[in-house]
Amino acid sequence: MNGDAVVDINNSGTYSSAHGVQLTFKNITYKVVNQKYKQQLKEQQKQSSDKVSLLNHRENGATVEKELVLLNNVSGHIERGEFVALMGPSGSGKSTLLDILAQRKSTGTLTGSLLVNGKEMGDSYKKICSYVTQEDTLLQTATVFETLKFYADLKLPASFSEREKIERVEQVLDDIGLKEHAHSKIGGTLPGGIVLKALSGGEKKRVSIGCALVTNPSLIFLDEPTSGLDSVSALSIMKTLLNLTHKGVTVVCSVHQPRSEIWNLFHKIMLVLKGKMAFIGTSQEINKYFEDLGYPLPNHTNPADFYLDSAVLLADSNRYDDVVQKWQQYWETDGYKAISTSPPALNLENFNSVSYYGQYTVLLRRCFKDFIRNFGNVGSRLFSAVVLGLLFGACFGGLGNSQTDIQKISGVIFFLISGLSVTPFTSIAIFLSSRALFNAERAAGVYKTLPYFLATMTIEICVAMTIAFSMASVTYSIAHLRWEVSRFFWCMLVYVFIHILADCIVLTVTNICGTMDLVFASGSFLIVVYQLFAGFFVPVQQLPKAFGWLHYLSPLFPAFSSLMINEFQDRSIDCPEIGPCLYPSGNDVLVMFGINTEYKSRGDAFGVLAGWATFYFIATFIALASLNKEKR
Ligand SMILES: Nc1ncnc2c1ncn2[C@@H]1O[C@H](COP(=O)(O)OP(=O)(O)OP(=O)(O)O)[C@@H](O)[C@H]1O
Numbered sequence: 001m002n003g004d005a006v007v008d009i010n011n012s013g014t015y016s017s018a019h020g021v022q023l024t025f026k027n028i029t030y031k032v033v034n035q036k037y038k039q040q041l042k043e044q045q046k047q048s049s050d051k052v053s054l055l056n057h058r059e060n061g062a063t064v065e066k067e068l069v070l071l072n073n074v075s076g077h078i079e080r081g082e083f084v085a086l087m088g089p090s091g092s093g094k095s096t097l098l099d100i101l102a103q104r105k106s107t108g109t110l111t112g113s114l115l116v117n118g119k120e121m122g123d124s125y126k127k128i129c130s131y132v133t134q135e136d137t138l139l140q141t142a143t144v145f146e147t148l149k150f151y152a153d154l155k156l157p158a159s160f161s162e163r164e165k166i167e168r169v170e171q172v173l174d175d176i177g178l179k180e181h182a183h184s185k186i187g188g189t190l191p192g193g194i195v196l197k198a199l200s201g202g203e204k205k206r207v208s209i210g211c212a213l214v215t216n217p218s219l220i221f222l223d224e225p226t227s228g229l230d231s232v233s234a235l236s237i238m239k240t241l242l243n244l245t246h247k248g249v250t251v252v253c254s255v256h257q258p259r260s261e262i263w264n265l266f267h268k269i270m271l272v273l274k275g276k277m278a279f280i281g282t283s284q285e286i287n288k289y290f291e292d293l294g295y296p297l298p299n300h301t302n303p304a305d306f307y308l309d310s311a312v313l314l315a316d317s318n319r320y321d322d323v324v325q326k327w328q329q330y331w332e333t334d335g336y337k338a339i340s341t342s343p344p345a346l347n348l349e350n351f352n353s354v355s356y357y358g359q360y361t362v363l364l365r366r367c368f369k370d371f372i373r374n375f376g377n378v379g380s381r382l383f384s385a386v387v388l389g390l391l392f393g394a395c396f397g398g399l400g401n402s403q404t405d406i407q408k409i410s411g412v413i414f415f416l417i418s419g420l421s422v423t424p425f426t427s428i429a430i431f432l433s434s435r436a437l438f439n440a441e442r443a444a445g446v447y448k449t450l451p452y453f454l455a456t457m458t459i460e461i462c463v464a465m466t467i468a469f470s471m472a473s474v475t476y477s478i479a480h481l482r483w484e485v486s487r488f489f490w491c492m493l494v495y496v497f498i499h500i501l502a503d504c505i506v507l508t509v510t511n512i513c514g515t516m517d518l519v520f521a522s523g524s525f526l527i528v529v530y531q532l533f534a535g536f537f538v539p540v541q542q543l544p545k546a547f548g549w550l551h552y553l554s555p556l557f558p559a560f561s562s563l564m565i566n567e568f569q570d571r572s573i574d575c576p577e578i579g580p581c582l583y584p585s586g587n588d589v590l591v592m593f594g595i596n597t598e599y600k601s602r603g604d605a606f607g608v609l610a611g612w613a614t615f616y617f618i619a620t621f622i623a624l625a626s627l628n629k630e631k632r
Contacts, residue, residue: 021116021128021218021250023078028100028112030071067109070096074112074277075331076270078252083245083265086254087304088272089312094254095223097272101252102131102221104443126445129219130212134227136204137440138186140196141373142366144207145182148172151214153362154446158354172213176206176240191429194376202233206240211444213244220244222253231259238262255304263304271307273315276324277331293323359447363455371459374430381426381467388419389471393478400480402574403582406589412479413563414536416472417556420495421502421527423467428519431510438624449625457617460507464499468492482567490566494606497613498559502527504616511623530554535561541594555612561595562605569602 071093078084086094099105101114103125116125138147152165160168173179186207187198199207205225212220225241226234238258241251242265255262269286271279279289286307287297295310297303314320354362371378396412399405438452472495475481476488509523533543534556543551551557568586575581583589590596599605 024115026075026113028074031067032108034068072275076280081245081248082267084252084268085266086270092272093275130217132208132212132222134223136208140186140188141370143183151211155215172210176210191433219250258304356451359451367459385467385471389474392475396479420499424503424506453621465496468495468499501613504620507620508623530556539594558605558608561599562602565602
């Protein structure tokens with residue numbers, strides 16, 4: 001961190017005159033691995049055992065490059081409080097440049113420098129800039145105020161008091177013009193399918209901008225902030241952004257084809273053509289630039305439309321190399337001279353971030369409210385748990401202690417395990433939507449993975465306890481399972497762990513796979529296999545030798561074993577008056593299921609189940625933290 005670098009976060013909650021920074025980027029080159037090259041290399045390696053050259057390859061006569069250069073030696077400068085439009089034909093590299101300026105690229109090879117007020121800033125750069133993505137990733141069940149307060153709680157320095165945070169949120173609500181909607185929910189279609197009354201697209205975009213504004217950033221980058229909005233909302237959003245620049249904030253946004261009223265708001269336009277900078281200047285200067293290139297702006301024409309069309313023609317013409325080279329030469333000789341020489345001083349001292357525990361409590365509060373407000377999912381999970389419990393109870397109702405009851409007792413135990421291990425599948429849509437929100441918020445640096453994971457798991461564990469208890473206790477009482485207080489609570493404990501285990505399995509798979517179809521297919525495959533080897537359908541010692549060992553890989557086997565031991569150990573079972581008595585004692589039942597050779601007590605089996613639950617708990621975290629990266 002640079003000691004005398006940047007910003008004016010102060011505890012007053014207001015923007016100060018020192019707000020805003022100068023941004024200079026020099027010779028930015030960004031390359032990514034060419035997947036086509038990799039593919040071709042693999043094919044060639046397969047076909048020939050000869051050593052393959054790692055240089056360029058030919059594909060149907062054309063050269064396939066090893067790396068794709070998405071940005072090539074791009075330089076530019078943005079002054080404090082400027083409203084800058086990043087323009088260019090589709091695929092020219094606007095989003096790539098915006099991502100690089102906001103330091104959001106985590107893949108590829110990047111060279112060049114990014115200077116803030118003339119200095120490199122390192123990690124603290126992220127603290128002075130905000131990024132607004134094209135899609136609004138907001139929690140639908142939260143209100144506008146809660147959304148902004150969430151950002152204030154997590155992103156403002158820990159030294160801010162509650163009152164100061166609320167003042168900052170109110171200031172932002174004022175800036176984005178949403179004071180009257182402060183207590184409206186973001187709304188939309190909830191993951192479970194329930195539709196909540198929603199804010200308009202423009203209002204949602206304002207909330208996203210508001211989230212970026214809470215920390216009072218000096219620089220805001222926006223990826224196509226007007227896409228998908230009607231022209232009135234688009235203009236209104238752009239005017240809001242312009243107002244921010246009057247307070248010293250530097251705003252850079254990529255735009256497609258803004259209407260003339262929007263075009264006139266920009267202080268500066270940057271034109272990117274095929275990964276190279278072709279022009280930086282005011283809207284008057286761009287008129288002259290294109291006129292000199294032989295594209296004078298016709299009367300009554302939208303300049304953005306016209307220049308974009310001209311840029312496409314230029315990029316495909318044989319003048320392209322000449323045009324970008326000339327711009328580069330101009331920039332290196334005269335462009336840098338135009339940079340103001342006395343940038344504002346900066347101070348980063350107040351940036352003491354919120355502790356992990358602080359993040360955990362804020363996230364827990366939000367998770368809890370979201371869970372309660374997502375009543376469709378809560379209700380259906382609880383309802384199906386109780387109904388299943390009743391059904392199991394009714395089907396296996398009034399169990400006795402005879403030889404014929406042995407199969408029924410083990411049946412009801414297995415069906416409860418089975419019911420609880422599939423219950424988390426009802427939440428896949430919620431898990432997937434939370435994952436998308438988490439990815440967006442983690443990319444924005446709102447919180448760390450660990451507090452988020454612990455907060456969501458705290459809620460999940462509470463849900464697991466409620467559902468497992470509701471289902472199992474209903475069945476237990478109606479079916480008349482072995483009634484002793486300690487045995488009842490032991491049962492409940494095991495069922496809660498089964499639910500937590502199943503939750504963690506589905507969450508791990510969700511974090512790895514990321515799409516509904518894949519999560520469902522792989523999750524259900526895993527659970528069905530685990531059920532098959534749980535020891536109920538085929539006692540473990542009767543499994544074919546070749547894959548009998550597979551029961552060791554099923555966490556449902558120790559779960560089933562612990563419950564069976566709880567139910568049958570040292571229990572005498574009535575014998576029929578006539579005929580043989582196969583299982584006079586519950587211990588004989590355990591022998592028949594092959595449980596006695598694996599586990600001596602219910603505690604032993606439970607220990608293995610708890611080990612499995614811990615394994616999947618850790619796997620969920622690893623999958624969330626490492627296998628779930630947003631590739632940008
Ligand atoms: N990771 C990547 N690997 C390979 N090519 C990529 C990668 N990221 C971007 N590209 C390519 O780089 C080019 C520039 O992409 P970018 O998204 O920056 O363009 P853009 O100007 O923002 O386009 P649009 O206006 O359509 O959003 C495109 O051709 C895109 O396909």
